[in-house]
Amino acid sequence: MSFQDKLAEKKSKIVARWIEAVLASYSADGASFFKRQKDRFANPLGFAAKTGLTAIYEQLVGDAPAGEMPAELAQFIKLRSVQTFTPSQAVGFVFQLKPVLVEQLGWETLLAAGQEWSELAAKIDRLALKLFDLYVEDRELLHEVKLSEYKKGNHILAAGRCPSSALGGDSQAERVELKVIRDC
Amino acid sequence: MANQKADELGVSVAREPSLMTGAIPTQDWWDIPAVFKPGNYCYPGKPEMVAYHSKSLPGKFGEPRVWNIESDDWKLPENWKEIIINGFKERLDKFRSLKIFMDCCVRCGACADKCHFFLGTGDPKNMPVLRAELMRSIYRNEFTKAGKILGKLAGAREMTFGVLKEWFMYYYQCTECRRCSVFCPYGIDTAEITMIARELLHLVGVNTNWILEPAANSNRTGNHMGLQPHTLKENAEYLCDDIESITGIRITPSWNRKGAEVLFITPSADLFADPGIYTFMGYLLLFEHIGLDYTLSTYASEGGNFGLFTNNELMKRLNAKMYAEAKRLGVKWILGGECGHMWRVLHQYMDTMNGPADFLQVPKSPITGTVFENAASTKMVHISEFTADLIRHGKLKLDPSRNNHRRVTFHDSCNPARAMGLLEEPRYVIKNVANNFYEMPENTIRESTFCCGSGTGLNTGEIMDLRMRSGLPRANAVQFVKDKHDVNTLSCVCAIDRATLTNLVDFWVPGTQVCGVSELVGNALVMDGEKERESGLRFEPLEGMEG
Known part of the structure; x- marks a missing residue:
């Protein structure tokens, strides 16, 4: 049986272990729920992780050149970009695939695969870099969203004290500040 | 079967905290x-x-x-x-x-x-x-x-x-x-x-300041931004200028007018914040269309009740201001705009705190004669109930094709949906003013609706990361209807939603616009004496007018 065939044959077990490893980055309660609930709307994180990792595994082990980034994986990275992970934690889960492959196929199989294993390992590395690019794009987008909210100026209005507050006998300094606001 | 080392490795991968993944x-x-x-x-x-x-x-x-x-x-x-x-x-x-x-x-x-x-x-x-x-x-x-x-x-x-x-x-x-x-x-x-x-x-x-300051402004000035009477009036005039440019109709809303039949109260954000301003333009067009005898107030100029997020006594006080103003102006009843937590306070707490509002009359639509028995004690009717009733009685001239450039879905805003059961009315309105309406999946709407993730005074910039992750379930459902039906408009009936969903979709579902239901109504209303409409209320070209 070729290396490719073995990767295909063990696909469901390998992907399941990989997903389990990735979800272990959340609390035990969180991970257990993300794994259990199958409804994609009741459990968007779990669905994105499962669908995204399955799709990318097929790309990684297939012959075809790397295809488009699965939308669910992109969504998963986007979510991790706004969770409390460091950048390396947010994308580093990709590397968990390697120990999972060792566990599921055994070193002997991998060593025997030689060049093919080395190529797969390199693909995994490249995927991590791609996901890091996505992560950075997502963070930039987040800052654009923040900036756009800031530009709308709601905070200025909220912070600009209503001059009628001066009627309440506030300090002289505050009145001066209010005059400045009014003059603006 | 994997060897012992691999088994150990497997355990370390899946079940124990990992430096790599931050377990x-x-x-x-x-x-x-x-x-x-x-x-x-x-x-x-x-x-x-x-x-x-x-x-x-x-x-x-x-x-x-x-x-x-x-x-x-x-x-x-x-x-x-x-x-x-x-x-x-x-x-x-x-x-x-x-x-x-x-x-x-x-x-x-x-x-x-x-x-x-x-x-x-x-x-x-x-x-x-x-x-x-x-x-x-x-x-x-x-x-x-x-x-x-x-x-x-x-x-x-x-x-x-x-x-x-x-x-x-x-x-x-x-x-x-x-x-x-x-x-x-x-x-x-x-x-x-x-x-x-x-x-x-x-x-x-x-x-948190983001709650205390708006609550102070609401208490002192009448709205959470601390906008004074002349600013509110001027903002409304700017919006009336836009309405005139788009429809050819000049509207002059009245302010603080004693003896009006109805006092209209909406979130102040509808007067100054994009995209709430288009919702406000929709309200004004509707009132003009039916000739409603209404007044706005510069003192009760906030639907949102930031007291709800602090202390029940402050909540009571802010709610009471609306009723004090209704009494002062001598109106018969109050019509409320597209707001979120105003309706939770109104529907679930007002009667105990400040009610019953006996000095007002049980709301009766002057156009259709419908008596809103559901508001018999609070004397306050939701704009979607009011509009749905008008449509039901055939009192509005509507051209839903003017919303053909919009493929619409509806986000049930948490408080109107779960705190007052407003589920059908906004849908009925949308289906009558727009031709392309698509529901999000059942377990993400109506009573099960997912929050925008930024309500109760959490809509502040310093926690944007948190807002984006808590808004994921909502955005995820929007993404689904965007992929399936090419939806480009997320409508809702809450001012905080209008502000925060805009950020949420910009991050999660770019290319989606957020609007109030009344904006869609404003687009569709055929006004007497209007000029040919080329654009919607936000100056976006209508279908067939893109050139």
Whole structure:
């Protein structure tokens, strides 16, 4: 049986272990729920992780050149970009695939695969870099969203004290500040 | 079969904390401390805001001071524990519901996975049952025999600074949306637990400015931005200029007019914030279309009740302002705009706090003659109810094709949906004013609607990361209808939604616009004497007018 065939044959077990490893980055309660609930709307994180990792595994082990980034994986990275992970934690889960492959196929199989294993390992590395690019794009987008909210100026209005507050006998300094606001 | 080494490796990959993935170690929940870092907390209240509120409600807002949330010295009063426990006791005596909610939870877990904060974080303290447990554990320790005797065994623990930090972190990771309550077999209103927790935090001066300042502005000036009468009027005039450019119709709304039949109150954001302003233009067109005898008020110029997020007495006060103004102006009844928590306060608390509003009349549509019996006590009708009734009676001339450039879905805003049961009316309106309407999946709408993730005063920029992760379940459903039906418009009936969903979709579902339902109504209304419409209310070209 070729290396490719073995990767295909063990696909469901390998992907399941990989997903389990990735979800272990959340609390035990969180991970257990993300794994259990199958409804994609009741459990968007779990669905994105499962669908995204399955799709990318097929790309990684297939012959075809790397295809488009699965939308669910992109969504998963986007979510991790706004969770409390460091950048390396947010994308580093990709590397968990390697120990999972060792566990599921055994070193002997991998060593025997030689060049093919080395190529797969390199693909995994490249995927991590791609996901890091996505992560950075997502963070930039987040800052654009923040900036756009800031530009709308709601905070200025909220912070600009209503001059009628001066009627309440506030300090002289505050009145001066209010005059400045009014003059603006 | 894998060899022993691989088995060990497998275990280390999947079941233990990992440096690579940042796995959270397995510990009892109360052994995991709340850690504040930039981005996961709202800025504290400015001393002058605390001082302002303390003037009118002494003792409810703690000592004004400058304090740093990240430090371990919050400059609390020496007897802060006593204040909290006494405050807790006072509220248990006053609100029977609180006592029941503290006692009757059987920890069945039905609510556990229903919270958008949990779904976006996986943090167990964001499970509503555990969030409530943060308070229940103190309740057991202080107010139950079992807790006093058995302590930790009975799920009781002492009030400590660590617990206070936990409260501040997790009761400000709850938007009081009440999705969890829908699934609770006992009907525990988890939002009310959050409300009480926030009240207790305020007693010792633990607060956020984004809530205190708008509440101060609402109390003093009449709206949360502190916009004064002339500014409100001028803003409305600018919007009327735009209406004239688009439709050729000049509208002159009246302000503070005594003797008008109806007082119209809407969130002040509808007068100045994109995209709420287009919703406001829709209201004005509707009123002009039917010749409604209405007035706006510069004093009751805020639908939103920021008191709801602080203290029930402030909530009562802000709600009372609307009624005081209705009395002063001598109107018959109040029409309310597309607001969120105004309707929760109105529908569930107003009657107990300030009602019944006997000086007003039971609302009766002057156009259709419909009597709104559902508002017999509060005397306040939702704009979607009012509009749906007009459409039902064939009183509106509508051209829904003017919304053909919009492929619309509807987000049930939490409070109108779950706190007043407003589910069908907005849908009925949308289906009559737009040709392309698509529902999001059933378990994400109506009573099960997912929150925008930024309600209850969490719509502030310093916690944008948190807002984006808690908004994921909502955005995920929007993405689904965008992929399936090419939806480009997310409509809703809440001002906070209009502001925060805009950010949410810009991040998660770029290319989607957010609008109020009344904006769609305004687009579709065929006004007497209007010029040919080439654009919608935000000057976007209508279908066939793109060139």
